Amino acid sequence: MxxxxxxxxxxxxxxxxxxxxxxxxxxxxxxxxxxxxxxxxxxxxxxxxxxxxxxxxxxxxxxxxxxxxxTRCVVVAGQVYNGSSLTARAQPVMTELRDATGESVHLAVAENKHMIVLGVVDGNQMVRTALKVGQVHAPETSASGRVIHAYLTQQERENGSSETHLLLSPEEYQEIRSRGWSVSAGAVQQGSTSLAAAILDVSGSPLGAVVISGPETRVTEDHFDRFGELLRAAADQLGGTH
The missing domain is CATH 1.10.10.10 (Winged helix-like DNA-binding domain superfamily/Winged helix DNA-binding domain)
Structure with missing residues (x-):
């Protein structure tokens, strides 16, 4: 900075x-x-x-x-949301992800030791993970934070963390980076599971993360590989090479 x-x-x-x-x-x-x-x-x-x-x-x-x-705060927040090129580009991509999975999809970015939700497309199931723009998630335990941390050095992870004892091991971050997506249970909402892929710029640094979230009874390990591949493709589409 x-x-x-x-x-x-x-x-x-x-x-x-x-x-x-x-x-x-x-x-x-x-x-x-x-x-x-x-x-x-x-x-x-x-x-x-x-x-x-x-x-x-x-x-x-x-x-x-x-x-x-x-409501002045809402107006300013809306201007920030509408003015973000990444948010605008992510909206149709997130909609496609929602249609392919039926689950809620959101865009998150790292800021001041938090993951901030910038965009949301609600799932089309009656029971779904409910999120809102501006919601704050912990980088140490959320799927979005974990996948962002996978592309940082250990020092950068610690500098961007308020609870370093909750960080994963370097080996776990390497595994996330190798497969291209992370998973977290219960970090967004109790009883929900989330998977995330990092959106990278042309230098390979993370810009943010695209996330699929749904009830743990529906987003099970049987779906992880398919959802992970969909997330990787979406993140690549939004990355710096596109």
Whole structure:
């Protein structure tokens, strides 16, 4: 990651942390936020007033107010989603995967020691794995994180992990890389199984992962090889050589 050698704005940083905290705990009040982020209550009150004035948050209708995110966040998130070339290219590919398997398919990328869901195509089964854009998965245990880690060095894996004790062994990552897909049970939802393949750029570095998820009673080992081959083909289609 490149570093910009200029002085940062601490108030803006605090505001962004507050937005993230509200997103995770909404609705939440002033005192709880100040305690959660270890910020002085008067500074927190000024930050909340600024975010409210700029229409990023709104009161949840209580006195004293508890805060929640406004629809402005949804609008900005939608612009990011629609503006991503990888997300746009992945949508028809994910739809084809869903049609071929009947299961839910999603696109995930690594960011700040998390796997973030950028795109979803719901399965066409009555009982299916339900996901949403913006959902966060652990890189150490999710299928998407495991397949991304398979293309990194051990140092890069550790640097991108908050729970290094949950990382697989180097031999297990090599096995994932050799076959081209990973598998994880219960990391997305309890009772579900996921398989993932890495989308690589022209240099062989991972851009993200495409994932198939479904109930463990349906996505069984009998399906792993077929689903894995479908995922590899989809990831190749989305990779840097296309």
């Amino acid at each position: 490149s570093q910009i050698s200029v002085k940062t704005i601490s108030g803006l940083t605090r505001g962004l942390h507050v937005i993230e905290a509200i997103a995770a705990h909404q609705p939440i009040g002033l005192t709880a936020l100040a305690r959660l982020l270890d910020i002085d209550k008067s500074a927190m009150q000024r930050t909340l007033a600024t975010l409210h004035e700029s229409q990023w948050i709104r009161p949840a209708g209580e006195a004293p107010p508890r805060w929640e995110l406004s």
